[in-house]
Amino acid sequence: MPSLLEIKDLHATVGGQEILRGLTLTVEAGEVHAVMGPNGSGKSTLAHVLAGRPGYAVTKGEVRLQGKDLLEMSTEARACEGVFLGLQYPVEIPGVSNMYFLKAALNAIRSHRGETELDAIEFLKIAREKAKLLEMNENLLQRAVNVGFSGGEKKRNEIFQMALLNPTLAVLDETDSGLDIDALRIVSDGINALRSETRAILLITHYQRLLEYIVPDRVHVLSEGRIVKTGGKELALELEKSGYADFEKKDAAAMTASA
């Protein structure tokens, strides 16, 4: 059985600048991994490279999802194969209702899986069920995608989408940023409810705070585009105390030494 996600020696550039510099990471089905690191370490780049965002160029390495080559797939094909990216800054789309957007997404994925497409009534039934999970006000379904949503509502909407699309791999980019304590609890409860034996979750976060609510199986520290340390959940607490300075210094020293 291939691992659910296998990243080997991944190098990627954005705007000609190398951000990921040999990142290797394996995540098994059923696991939740946290990727932590200082600003500029490449956390968001990793998230976007996995989702296939245009403008992020992979220059070396490979990424396999359940053994399939992810990098050769289009953005939408990855989503259909089960990759979900929860955005740090969800995009506002005036003129397109949340409902319509999500029905289009779910039906695209269902038809890729060879399942029948849902009509509006069937979709609404499922959507209502999932909205409860996130304590989401139903009128947010009727509104334009993320338009006029508060920061917390946008993040809830992301996890609501995850619940609906039922991904194999969920990459959640700074899902905790901009959330107050109540919203953080709701979003975390939602994510915890979506933990499953058949799914892997990659939590990308700057702060340890989120990990008090969602306890990860593994914690990785990302610095200068590489995983520099991996440990259990206690590693996050360690980071909380000492900060990222150690890793940055070590890395800078290593770079000086190699130069």
Place this chain on the structure above:
Amino acid sequence: MNETMPLGREYMERYPEWREALPGNELPWLAERRADAFRRFAERGFPTRKVEAWKYTNLNPLTKKLFAPGAALAATPGALPADALDEKSVHRLLFINGRAAPGATLALPDGVRLMPLSEALETVPDLLAPLLAADAGPEEAGLLEMNTALMTEGAVLLLEPGVQLEKPVHFFFLTTEDAGEAAMHLRNLLVAGKGSEATVFEHYLGTGQTGHWTNVVTEIVLADDAHLHHYKLQNESKAAYHIAATTAKIGERAVYDNFAMSLGAALARNDIQARLDGRGIDCRLNGLHLARGHQHMDTTTVLDHQKPECRSSETYKSVVDDQAETVFQGKVLVRPDSQKTSAHQLNRSLLLSDEASANAKPELRIYADDVQCSHGATISELDEQALFYFRSRGIAADVARRLLTEAFLAEMVEEVKDPTVHAVLHQATTDWLGQTWPKGRRP
């Protein structure tokens, strides 16, 4: 004037001969107005791009060859195209290749006259005399004077005071393969008496590939408290020229609501001049260009606030693909007496290709101090972030592009309140989007 190009010599030479065949020749007032207009046009000629109002649109193609009036064309009524409206849902006046086609129309309520111009000149000339081409027209008249000199046919709608017309009136100008390279100088006249209300759908449809020239002027007079919903769909042959001018003179507390969608023609120009000539008027001008290939579409509006307490709003949007080009010029004039004017203008263009272009020229001239005026113009491409968001949720790129374009257009067609006309315009938009993204079927 040396700023304009001379009228082709051939037009000058042929005019006396063409004039003989024009309707209403026996009416002295009309003969005089035609002669006057031709004289003024002959002095000025076709406007060139040196004329400010024609800065972005080049009429050269029209001056390079002789477009003979199409009055001599045979009107060959045959099966109407499938996208024509159901006859029972509208009061229709049908024109084929510029000539009135006989045909049944719904019974009209009392107080409504609906007939071709040629018939109106014969049967009710006294009603037309104070209205038809009675104004010399604005200073930069474009082709309005040429139209007055040569107007051959068109639709006349006269509403007596207080008349409410429930069903829309369909001015249906159909061109077929027989249109060839004819010129059709059409003149429509819409007169709404005090407190009357109607919906007019001005519809140009080309079923052939002809390079004909439609030169149409629509004169509108709204008396006090009249409501006119005036919708237009221009879907001429892709090789045709469509030059249109609408002049509206609007009375106190009247409502004039204009929505124009341009889809067809190689070169299309839509001039709209609204004169707000009474207090408390509500004037809404909205429109849409859907341009592709090498199409050139220009909408130029002049909103003239002459009296206090009027509201005007304009929203014009363009979606431009391939090497097409669109133009919006919007002049708003608020005269010194027009206190408490509210005038808002918005122009947004969406470019779907790197070679597409859009031009925007808002022009606000405000001479009153107690007014609320605003304008905005944007030219943009599809939002890359939004596209990625769609795709990251499994939605194919073409579907995403289509949905985002629909969202850009969304509120526009909703401006059209009449359900019959709304359905036609909605279908036209859907077809256009479907042609742009054949694989972008709505999920």
